Amino acid sequence: MVSADGYASGVTDCLEVATxxxxxxxxxxxxxxxxxxxxxxxxxxxxxxxxxxWHLGEEGTGEEWRLLLYTTADRYAELEAALLERHPWDNPQVTATPIVAGSADCLAWLSNSVSPEAGR
Structure with missing residues (x-):
């Protein structure tokens, strides 16, 4: 649902993916x-x-670089597969969180950016 001020709320098809x-x-x-x-x-x-x-039965602490990616539910499986294929770790964390609200224009831009027809 989009409000009069251009704010989208409710469940969107957009995701924030983290690794x-x-x-x-x-x-x-x-x-x-x-x-x-x-x-x-x-x-x-x-x-x-x-x-x-926890890793290999032991508690650990380490320095990492967090990567956040923005996509749609339709593109998630392909994005996850690409991350898992290219990630140097054997079992990296790849998680997705639904974007439940945001600027309607921004969410529309995101959907258009990852559309299979984009860039053709």
Whole structure:
């Protein structure tokens, strides 16, 4: 639903997809591939961040670079597959969070950016 002031609310078909990498360069390379292939409309590399986790039965702490990518539900499976194929880790975190509200124009731009017809 879009309000009179251009604000979209309710469940949209847009997603924020997150992963992390050991280096900024790897995060940027994944972002460039995803955006270039129109699997994501845009991406943000944030970091470094400190992560605390369980891995191979032990608690760990490490420095990572967070990668946020923006796409639609229709493109998620392809984006996930591309990230998993190109990520240097054996079992990287790849999660998606629904975007439940946002600027109607921005969400329309995102949907158009990742449309299979985009860039033709």
């Amino acid at each position: 992390a990498t050991e280096t900024r360069e790897v995060a940027v390379a994944l972002a460039r591939y995803a955006v270039g292939a129109r699997l994501a409309g845009n991406a943000q590399v944030i970091g470094p961040v400190t992560s605390v986790f």
